[in-house]
Amino acid sequence: MNTEIVFSLLAAAIQSGTPILYATLGEIITEKSGILNLGVEGIMIVGALAAFLTAKVTGNPVAGFLAGGAIGMMLAGVHGLVCLGFQGNQVVSGLALTILGTGLANYFGTPFIGQAAPGFTAVAIPGFSAIPGLGTVFFSHDPLIYFSFALPPLLWAFLNHTRWGLGLRAAGEHPEAALAAGLNVTGYRWTGVLAGGFLMGLGGAYLSLAYTHLWTNGLTAGRGWIAVALVIFAFWRPGRAVLGAYLFGGVVAFQFRLQAMGTHLPSSLLLMLPYALTVGVLVFSCWKKRGDEAPAALGVNVEPAE
């Protein structure tokens, strides 16, 4: 295994991990506000289709990217409505959203299978991309990946250093106390759900506009669920989410390269690696945790003030 393959693998890990990173960051912001959204998979794939169709119709990939986020936000809004408006069980609502979202995307997307849309292509950053090794790994990607580099620090700053972010976290940690203090818990939770949905939709859009320029049913292939797991691995911190997403992307890329290099391991077993890794990562996180990372009121519906 020469160094060129290693760098190529790392670059592939970033590319493969980026949609998961978007979705994980989205779920982090949602869960920080106290809402558990298991509909990530459904939201991602609906976002992917929306982005694809918008880019195809308008010819503008940026419009497609934003549309993906917007539609993702709308679908997340359904979850918000059911949980915040109707006090529905958050777990089941999320699951229903995954079933519905996947069905909607497959239903409306079927006529477009096998077609392409204008998307984003790799843009090497001049100067930096010539650095041996690092250049390939970090500076030869498409604009959506560069954008995703900026998101974790932005999210961190929002959650920890803005009033809005602090209010959102309060809604997730001590909603009753926050209510008593006069904070609009429902409002903050809506923010969490909608902003999260937007990011998840962007993750889906990445798949259909940058990772490939194509659409097909099942484009997300379970990445939304991986994102939910990675939130736990990340201890709800944006920085660690980056590590998890690229690690996962790396395993996916790695098992294909193993095959290409001529391994004798059966491919079924190799394909298990990403999922087994997810479980391993979760077990490790739970083993190491101090017990206070999760938002204390995650998943609990709070009745609005009478």
Next chain:
Amino acid sequence: MKKLVTLLAVVLVFAVGIAAAVDKEMKIGFIYVSPVGDAGWSYAHDKGRLAVEALPGVETSFVEAVAEGPDSERVMLNMARKNYDIIFATSYGYMDPMLKVAAKFPKTVFMHCSGFKTAENMGNYFGRIYQARYLSGMVAGAMTKTNILGYVAAFPIPEVIRGINAFTLGAQAVNPKVQVRVVWTKTWYDPATEKEAAKSLLDVKADVIAQHQDSPGPQEAAQERGVYSIGYNSDMSAFAPKAHLTAPIWNWGPFYTGVVDSVRKGTWKSESVWPGLDEGIVDLAPFGSMVPKAIQDTVMAKKSELASGKAKVFVGPIKDQAGTVRIADGKTAPDGDLLGMTWFVQGVIGTLE
């Protein structure tokens, strides 16, 4: 007197028969194992169905994504009960359910693709796409500079394995040093996964990427790296104009319309048929402009030889990956062996599961 009555009866039956045959609209049903357009496989069959739909006096319908096993049996029963005249089932796993249903509905014609069991009202059919893959392999072998060809493969079933072998044999025919590396995605329709698989092949220096799935993911990957690709089944040149060399394609239309005609005329009989280039059921997509004329000519010459039967693809000596001779010198592999092919030829680097 008896003779007159008999004559009248015969004339009557004839008239009614002719009237019925002429006026009746035929109902033809298709069952697909994957959604139309996803796997190339079902998409190609559906294009054939559309050719049938264009015939006068014919009404077609289809059900897609039908799981093999009891679900498919139910769908076939449903169609048969609705008096469909012909039912086409396009996946191996539909074979046993179809046999069961055929026994219950002797008046309906059942056609099964890629299997081997028949009944009085059930025939089977397949297409020799491997011939077209052989030809595409010739192009790939001629155009490669690194002598490493990459193959993004779906599932280790005989059709895919046979295709990889034919591709390899074709490449080796023009370039004996070539090796073919195989990566399994275990998907029929996942462009993201297939593109990643293609990228991993590109990382090991493959400079022509071929594929079994229908998504243009691998084509995109090849174009992005500035190398070549072989498509599958449809006009993937639109996705990768600088990379796309050619592609093996299906052409089920003439076959399906032929079956419908024979049933209408009453000449249909149960048999196992496996047409290929000879009947135009499979073909090679137009060459990309980057393929030199000399190579195009060689390949087209081989194509006519295969079509006329002068040449065959699986003619010995052919060794497997371990070096054992599987097809003896000068011998042609019988169809049964081809249908159940579960070994790779020498020169293929990859697992079989």
Next chain:
Amino acid sequence: MWSSCLVFLGAVALSLGISAALLATQGRPPLRAMLLFFDGAFGSRWALEDCLLKAIPIFLCSLGVGISFRLQIWNIGAEGQFALGAVGATWVALNFPGLPAPLLIPAMMAAAMVAGALWGLIPALLKIRLGVNEIIVTLMLNYIGILFLEYLVYGPWKDPRSFGFPMTPQFPDSAIVGTIGTTSINWGILLCLVLAVAMFVFYGYSRRGYELRACGDNVRAAGYAALPYSGLIVLVMMVGGTLAGWAGFLEASANMNRLQPTIVVGYGYTAIVVAWLARLNPFTIGVASFLLAGLRVGVENLQLELKVPAAFGSIMEGLILLTVLAGGLFVHYRVTLRRSA
């Protein structure tokens, strides 16, 4: 009780309405589509038989999933447990073909039980020992379980006479659960009835069952809070795994007569919808299983007659679940009103 029935029916009606509207936006006649849907699902003797046949695995998976939901343990793993159960049963069928049916079938069931329960035990143990979220673990085990099944069927268990296609050899006759009379329904339905009665007795009249019902009311949602009753958690997950495993056994033995990757068709996920709609009552689980089986069969008819894409079934399932969830609000508030009156 009646108000929740009403809400449930209202929700289903609403989701059907939305589905019909969806069809209309694509130019398909909504009323005719709904009629075709119902006719395809319930309109003939064969359709009803097909629904019953499909309802069997859905029912079994739902019973299992439903138990764990009651404890707020979110078992999403019925799909993987189903696959493992099929694998276990197949192992027995392939390795002991000489045994007579009265020995072979129970042996297959035992193997399916062990395999399915094991697949349920893993997430349970991880949860009680380390507090690992069971939603993710069971979901990942779905993927792993199905890939494991594929590995076996493409590799060591592949039928040498299947022309290389991924399927095991056909099961010996003694391993096949037969059909009842001239119908296409297999004896698995007897298993369903027995289990339904057993569950009813268990919930209503046993100490463990009482604990289960009581515990569920006190536990906070979403599993991050510290959970008592670790023993109950292990029990429900293993029972859930067993039941889903038996569904896999029946599908392999009675319907497919062999093992193929296509045995996995999403019953485990439909079970989640059923379990949520029907809670713990075996009777309502039975009815809901039948209805959701009908949904699948009806959608097939829509595909055939109106060329509706196969994904339509998922849309309907998702809509039903969401509307019922939203409808739960009205039940909740009505109950509160009654209490305060």
